[in-house]
Structure formats: C-alpha cells, structure tokens
Amino acid sequence: MSDAITLTSDALQDRVVAILSKAGFNAQQGAAIARVIVAGERDACKSHGIYRIEGILRAVKAGKARPDAVPVLEQQGDGSAIVRVDAKSGFSNAAFELGVPVLAERARRFGIAALAINDCTHFAALWPEVEALTDRGLAAFAMCPSYSTVAPAGGTAPLLGTNPLAFGWPRLDGPPYVFDFATSVAARGEIELHRRAGTPLPEGWAIDADGQPTTDPEAALAGAMLPFGGHKGSAIGTMIELLAGVMIGDFTSREALDHLGTTAFAPRHGELIVAFSPEAFAAGRPGNPLVRAEALFEAIAGQGARLPSQRRFAARARAEKDGIQLTSEEIGKLDRLLELGLDAVA
C-alpha cells in the first residue's frame, strides 16, 4: 500500500468515537461501537471494520436504532445465573460491555452463567464478545438470530437467519481458541460479491424463489440461502432461533425481518452469551484444563490443520507492533464522516 497511513489503535478509536459523537451518539454507545470497529481493523477483518460506520449511521438516521440509548442492567436477583441487559434500542455493544463484568462474576460464582441482551441493533461479529470472556479466563459461546434469509434443510423458503455461533476458550499463552461463523453455508455478502463479479455460486449455497437449487446469485438473493452441513447445520440454526430469540423473549429472524421490513439495516433482536468457568468445572478432577487443552491444540496444528482465527491473530500481532494501516481513501472517508455526520449517509 503505497498510500497507506498508519495509526495506533488509540488514534483510530478516537477518530471513530469523534464521528459517532458528531452523529449524536452518547459516549457509552460511541466508545463501545468504536472498540469493535477498531478491533475489526486491527484483526484485518475489514468486513467488520470502518466499513460498518455508514451502516450504523444509516440505521440511526432512519430511526431504527437510538444513538443516545443507555442500556440497563436488569438483575434477575442476586441468586440468578442469568444476567439481562435491556439495550433500550441502542446497539448491542454498549449493552454487552455493561453486562460482561456481571456475567463473568456470576460464571465464577455459579460455574456457568448466561447474559441475555434484549432490544438491540446488532452489526458486530461475535468474536469480540467471546474474547472479552476468554480474557477473563472463562470459556464462552455466543449466538444470535439475524434476518430470515436461510431456508431450513429440506425447505423451500427463507425462514432462519444466518445465525452466527461463536465459541472461545482461554489459552495459557497468546490469543484464545476462537471460532465465529454463520450457520448458513455462505454469508449473504459472499453471494452479493458473486453477483457483482458476475460469477456463478458454488453448488449447495442457495435455492431460488421456487425452492430449486441455483448457482445464479440474482436467483439466490431472491430465493434463500442454505444452512451449512445440511440438516445438522439447519438444526443448529433452529436451536439459535429458540435459545437466542424465543427463549430470551426477543425476535426470531423472521420477526426481525417483519419488524424492519428490509435487510437494508442491521437487524434488531437479542443475543445470548453463555460463560463457563473451567476452574469450577474441573474442580476436584485431575489436571489443569487450560494445560490439557494445549495438547489438543498442538495435535490439531501438528497435523497441519489450522486452528480458527489464526489469520486474524497474525494481523493483530502485526497491528500491535506496527499500528493499523488504512489507505488514504479510507482516511478521506473517515474525515468526510466526521465532517458531515448523519448527512454523510442517505
């Protein structure tokens, strides 16, 4: 990148916070959103980096999300292992940050605990959330519905969301074991990329509006995506609708789509995070679980299989050493967003 400009994480955080502040976000919302955007750039996850800012501003401008929301921790009583945060129509990020210390405390106290976030707009990857728990020495998974764009296995029409599932396990040295993936074969953005490039989709990604298999991106976008792994992935996607939608008293993917009537904005729904204390689960049993897990990771990597998130962690290590690189075009866009605020978006 001949025109690359290098920033520290802190400098990029300040820039994103300034943009969001100018657009009417309160400090709590702005800082939390900026943290996951900076983490995305730091980890070379461009799809969850500064690219997201315009979508966030559009959701606010259209009145779909509140930039001034103050999430509320709704204790289910001190004796409950469920922590609930009402995001009050703000973004998920500030709600998560409010809930995570309480979730961690409950997970340590009870061995296992859950955080339910309600009434949030959600644009972020789930890996920053499971990593917030692995950073605290806990294992965790996170899941949420999205928009009904995926047909159940054997079905003909969109119903399930791309429903991401993420899991994290703390490692003794270096970054955690983390995976974070959609329960559809492909992300909707990947189909969109094929459409723009005019290339056919791989077989098995999608069906058309008549429920027939298709490799035509246009037909796929008018039809439905397919779950990963056939009926097994479909079952996991359904489980996510149940646990992270219905059970926590929030929207399923279909209800989320009905609510906004379009996939043009980030969906509004809830989210479920479950945290486990390996220390509590292993108590009284032989061996330290964190040490024993390393043997499993070594056996995976030792046979040439890649642990998930390694590309991301390598980018992170580079960014921590050398800073985050943005192009001059990207910097120009940040400047424009700062200048124009909500006027920068349609």
Place this chain on the structure above:
Amino acid sequence: MSDAITLTSDALQDRVVAILSKAGFNAQQGAAIARVIVAGERDACKSHGIYRIEGILRAVKAGKARPDAVPVLEQQGDGSAIVRVDAKSGFSNAAFELGVPVLAERARRFGIAALAINDCTHFAALWPEVEALTDRGLAAFAMCPSYSTVAPAGGTAPLLGTNPLAFGWPRLDGPPYVFDFATSVAARGEIELHRRAGTPLPEGWAIDADGQPTTDPEAALAGAMLPFGGHKGSAIGTMIELLAGVMIGDFTSREALDHLGTTAFAPRHGELIVAFSPEAFAAGRPGNPLVRAEALFEAIAGQGARLPSQRRFAARARAEKDGIQLTSEEIGKLDRLLELGLDAVA
C-alpha cells in the same frame, strides 16, 4: 413381520433388566440401561436398542466397565449451578438418572445449570437425556467426546471423536423438538455397512491413512472420518472435546482411545449436559416462549421441511398404541442372553 412378537415397554424392560441382573449388574445400573434400550426399540432406533446388550456385556466381561458401580452425586456446594456425578466406572445411564433431578432443580433456581458426568462408559444416544429435561419443561443440550476417529478439517489423521451433540426444546403438546447427531459426516457404523456391502462411500466422508480423500470403506476405516460441514463442524467437534472432555476433567477422544487401546468397546469418558429454564430466561419479556416457539416449528413444517426426530416420534406413537414388535430371532437372542449371561459374549 410374519414372525413378529409384540411386547409392552414394561415387559421388554423386565426382560432386559433380567439379562443385566443375571450378568451381574446391580439394580440401579440395570434399570437405567434397560430404560434407554427399551426407548431405542420403542422409537425404532434399532442401533440403540437390544442390539447394544452384547456390547454392554462384552465391556463388563473385559473389565472395562463395572456392572456394580454406584454413582455418586458430588455436590459442588448448594450455591453452584454445576452438578457433578461420578459414575464410578459404571455406565453413563445410572449416573445421568441420579443427576437429572438435581440438574433440573438447579436450572429452575439459577435459570441455567450444568451436569458433568465423569468416569462413565457410554454407549447410549443423547436424545433420551435431553428428553428427560424437556419432560421437565427445560431446554437442554448434551455433548460428549467419543474415540479419535475423525480428522480435524484440513488435517490428515484421526484426532476428534464423532462427538455427538443433542438439543431439546419442550413443546406444549406432543413430543419435544429434539436433534441428536454426530459431528462427523457419517457414523462409523455407516462406513462399516458400506464395507460389508462392498459399496463405495460418498465423496467427502473420509480420508485414507495418508490423509488423502477416499471412497474405499477399508481405506476409510484405516484412515479417518471427516467432520460434517467442513471447518465449521470441525470447530464444533473441537468445542465438544474442550467442554465435555478437558473442561469437566475427563478424557478427550484421543485419551479415551489411548485408555482402552481399541474401539471394540464403548468408550469411557465424561459427558456435559446444560439445562435452561425458558421461564426464567423469558421472565419480564413479552410472550410465552413455548407458545412462540410453536410458530417457528409450524413455519418449518409448513414449508415441507422435516423437524428432526419425527420418524422416531411416529414409531413411539405406534409402540405406545400397539406395543413393541420384535422378531422371533430377536426374542431368541434375548432368551439366550438371559440364559448364558456373560458367557454369551466373547
């Protein structure tokens, strides 16, 4: 079945209990094992029915499992959401039955709770366990390692197990929403069936001992099975090794294979069950989660997609009405097992 013999569930339970008693099982082990075997026959899950008895006897005869084990409930303190049962080298079933009422009570009290079973021999499907929780109005998942016969995605050698994952959600009327599947593409038994039939495997099921894709069942059995859904299924299989092996202080699939040195017996390891109280999670939120879930199930079935376990529930309904049908050959085998006890097996 011209030679079909019809039994009630109770009559079959008595027969299986008598066989196990004769073979030296105590009443607690025998009744619990018989219940899951009868449930398998009732649901036309022949692979988990009376077919399993010989394997159970072989494990005992070889000294791999204790028929007289008395599982012990190890309370982690009354304030913990973790319930632990030490199976004391017996089978998983009696240990699960001992733990499940406590798990249910904790899940209701804390909203979420977990049951860790340690030091058990495991031959059973996981659906009887998640159904024991849906019967109590709880949602639940269950998972366990098995034997390292599955290569991680991108790898070349067996490491992960076929690691089953089951999930259940209680329904208002009729049987629950339940899935229970291996995280490998296919079960090892399916590859064995292809070997016996001399038919090639479908592509993508397995690799040979050199780590190359194969459709030859012999080569596959000497090599490794593949996880379902590529790197996503591989990640879920790894998560199961971590949570239901390492975290609960019990064997991973590799350690389980190292321990016995053969896959000829049911594996010895632990198991993790997590139970959720939908009532507690939905408290204060609009709508009854059990009612809302029905809309999701109707939307799945309404587009012609099958809910999991329907074939099993249909068989159950038939058995509850007409009894369980066994062939005269199967009855003969039960008679022989009762007569000979452990002498019936090698």
